[in-house]
Amino acid sequence: MMQKYEALKMRLKDMAPVAVAFSGGVDSTFLLKAAHDALGDDACAITVEAPYIATWELDEANMLTESMGVQHIHLSLAIPESITHNPENRCYLCKTAVFTAIKQTAAERGFKTVVDGSNADDLQDYRPGMQALKELGVESPMLAVGLTKQEIRTLSKMLKLPTWDKPPYACLLTRLPYQTEVVTDVLRRIEKSEKYLMDKGIRAVRVRTHGDLARIEANSSELPKLLLPETMRAVNEALIAFGFKHVTLDLAGYRMGSFNETLTEMKPLSEQDS
Incomplete structure (x- = not known):
């Protein structure tokens, strides 16, 4: 793991100067x-900064760069016209538009290489956006040195x-x-x-929408606190106040990209590229 970390830093030195596409998540x-x-x-x-990015995540990104003392460039973008109806290849189209803008901004500021936080585990999931990164010449150095998500979390803690957890x-x-x-x-x-x-302490959560219905996905470990009668009442009242008409709990729990389950032809990127 430490050898991979040293290899990562050496790889970054070879790419300098570098602009990191930064969301404030674990990987970036x-x-x-x-x-x-x-x-x-x-x-x-x-x-x-775009309408489909949570403002609290942008605030966290600002705090992180300030604590590191890193130059932080903000790039404000509208929703790309190509994804206004959330097509199945949305991620590919969005990454193409977003990273084209990032690359242009980086070049204007004198940064030669744009890098993103893809890791070795991303090859096992449905990630059509990674194809856009390859086409645009965006580098994924953590993927290149074989760092996994768990190794990144462990090193982050060290x-x-x-953001380690x-x-x-x-x-x-x-x-x-x-x-x-997309409204x-x-x-x-x-x-x-x-x-x-x-804010209620349910950290790994998604609120998927189906019209006026909210479908809450939460980790099984967090269901006990969510299923407390007083919590259920409060959550129902809050989400209705935010504009939903019906609030439901998905009994299958939280899983990444659950709307991808509706796709009929979906392969890991490693198979798509073969």
Whole structure:
């Protein structure tokens, strides 16, 4: 694991100067820390601000870069026209638009290479956005050196990064069924609902939407606190106040990208590329 970490820093030195696509999640925070330690001012963070990104996550990203003393560039983008109805290849189209803008901004600021936080485990999941990164020449150094998610969490803890045990998070578009119009008010409704649940101590949670119905996914370990009668009443009242008409709990629990279960032809990226 430590050999991989040293290999990561050496790889980053070969790419300098480097701009890290930074969301404030586990992976990008660890990558930014490694880049800053290896390169100093030859590393920066670029964070995209868009309607489908939770504002609390942007706030956390700001706090993290301030604590590291890293140059932080903010890039404000609208919802790309190509994804306004949440197509099945949304991630590919979105990554293409977003990383095209990131690369342009990085070049204008004098940063030669754009890197992202993909890791070795991402090859085992449905990640069509990774194809866009390859086409645009975005580097994934943690994937290249074989760092897994668990190794990144372990190293993050060793480096005293506050994100070491942060639950996975994804853009708010993943809460909408495919072929659904993307409406900013609905995205804010989802964001408020998830933040409310997180503030209740339910950390790994998703609020998927089906029209006016909210489908809550939570880890099985967190179900006992969610199923307390007083909590259920409070959650129901809060989410209805945010704009939902019906609130339900998914008995299958939280799982990453559950709307992908509706896709009929889905392969891991490693198979798609073969």
